[in-house]
Amino acid sequence: MGTAYKRIVIVGGGTAGWMTATAVKAALPASAVELVESDDIGIVGVGEATLPSIRDFHAQVGINEVEFLRATNATFKLGAEFRDWSGLGRRYFHTFGNYADVAGPACLWGQYRRVGDPALGELGDQCVPTVMSMQGRFARPPKEQADMFSYAYHFDASLYAGFLRTTALKRGVRRTEGRIVEVTRRADGGVDQLKLADGRTVSGDLFVDCSGFASLLLGRTLEEPWVDFSHWLPVDRAWAVPSAPSGAAITPYTRSTALEAGWAWRIPLTDRVGNGHVFSTRYIDEDRARKQLLEQLDGPALAEPRLLRFTTGHRERFWVHNVVALGLASGFLEPLESTSIMLIQRGLLKMVDLLKPGVPPAAPAVAAYNRGMTNVFARIRDFVVLHYCLTARRDSQLWRDMTAMDLPDTLAFRLHVWRQTGVLRQYGEEGFEPASWLAIHAGNGNWPEHLDPVFNEVPLDEARQALRQRRDQIAAMVAAMPLHEDYLRGILGK
Structure with missing residues (x-):
């Protein structure tokens, strides 16, 4: 069975490194946990939007929500909110809620389609x-209604x-602060020591590579090959820049245009707005992409835009x-969702369990573990590609190519089903529930070719009344809620 991992060394700080340090120490308090980072190496630090799973992480490591918010x-x-994805001038939402039943006679979307009443509004009015x-x-x-919706953070x-x-x-x-200049190997091929620029060495039993795109241990030292997703996700650059608040209300959602x-x-x-432009250099040059980003800002830029280069995929x-790699050291998927x-968290929790x-x-x-993480990346890849392949846009070469490309087999099968x-087909290691897939299908007007005859088991008037009642109840519930800014101000005491 081997000896215990008594000394766990994390390479790199940033979100991945310190999430790992916090979680490992909480789960394995008897282990010595050491994080090595250099003040000379910046962190990417643009991943400012999250999914509800981060609240599970905070609960597991004992983080107080209000302290974290402040x-x-x-x-x-x-x-x-997705603007101009389903077509120029159109928008739809993918939010962390449900649409009641998604199968069987009472299937909400099925009855919504069957009733076909414009007075009901959009399907989103049922969420x-x-x-x-x-x-x-x-x-x-x-x-008492915790399963009705969830939330995350920016x-x-x-x-x-x-x-x-x-x-x-x-x-x-x-x-330990220091720049790593050499990595020595063990006889079995694993990592033995890290040598720092000032001559110090750091030894460990397990090394967690959180060194970002550099992938110092898994990529550079162990030379683990890269699985390239750029055939399906050709974006390879991102400009990022913060801007001053515009004075408009702080929206409780991310916007993707x-x-x-x-x-x-x-x-x-x-205190500010985070902005970025994710793009493909196959279709646009960096200067034009930078200009398009600056044209999107609501307020003055607070810094010079920063360019990030990447290839979608994973080790x-x-x-x-x-050696275990987490975060950008293990792979990268464009941050559309x-x-x-969440990818850091999934890998981290699987690692801690082992x-x-x-x-x-x-x-x-x-x-x-490796099969599981491979599947996690593949499932999220398919979900991201779904946004592209369903669009009705044909006004530029990117959109024409994305809607005509060969899809991953797993996604092609889901679309066929x-x-x-x-049926909203699900596999193991999913990143998103059926309600999320439904939101993207509905937002792009991608509906099944035929309605299941089982929907007819519910009388038409009864289905119409149920949809109206749910819509009206949701409208009344939301009308009684405070504005997002007021709610924030109330819990933060500002």
Whole structure:
């Protein structure tokens, strides 16, 4: 079985590094946890939007929500608004809510389509957080209705890393500042020591590579091959820039606006707005993409735009010998659905579960870890590609190519099943529930070719009344909620 991992060394700070340090120390308090980072190496720090799973992480490591909100200039997030994706001048929402039943005679979307009453409004009117988003309102879900909707956050990623760093250090994590200049290997191929620029060495039993795009251990030292997703996701650059608040209300959602050769994000914080333009250099040059980003800003830029270069995909394996890679060191998917931190969290929690027994996991368990993370990336890849392949836009070469490309087999099969049967097919290791897939299908007007005859078991007038009642109840519930800014002000005392 091997000896226990008594010394766990994390390479790199930032969100991935300090999330790892905090979680490992919470789960394995007897282990020595050391994080090595250099003040000379900046962090990417643009992943400011999250998914509801981050609240599970905070609960597991004992982070107080209000303290976190105050420390990171955070706001609440109910989901995302997609502008110009389904067509120029159109928008739809993907929020963290449900649409009641998605199968069987009472299937909400099925009865909505069957009734076909324009007076009912959009399908989104049947989803609590979508209505909240459209009205700019927010309140935490009541305990008795916790399954009706959820929420996440927008925050300053650099401040978040600092907040976690303070938390981890208080709990006994050791921080070593220094630049790594050499990595020595063990006889079995694993990592033995890190040599720092000042001559110090850091030894460990398990090394967690959180070194960002550099992938110092898994990529550069162990030379783990890269699985390239750029055939399906050709974006390879992002400009990022903060801007001053415009004075308009702070929206409780992220905005994604489709542009000529990619898309622009807008993420509202309490003190500024995070902006970026994710694009493909196959279709636009960097200078033009930068100009398009600056044209999207609501307020003056607070810094010079920063350019990030990347290739979508992941390392072939995520755990090799005694090295585990998390975050950008393991792979990258464009942040269209705010999955970067969720990917860190999924890999981290799987890793911690394998470390809890106190001995290194056996080879089959590591292989299962690698298969699981490969599937996690593939499922999210398919969900992101779904946004592109369903668009009705044909006004630039990117959109024409994205709607004509060969899809991953798993996504092609899901689309076939949906169009033929109305079933939202799910696999293992999913990143998003059926309601999320439904939101993207509905937002793009992609409906099954035939309605299931089982829907006819509900009388038409009864279905119409049920939809009206749900819509009206949601409208009344949301109307009683405070505006997002007022809610924030109330809990933060500002």
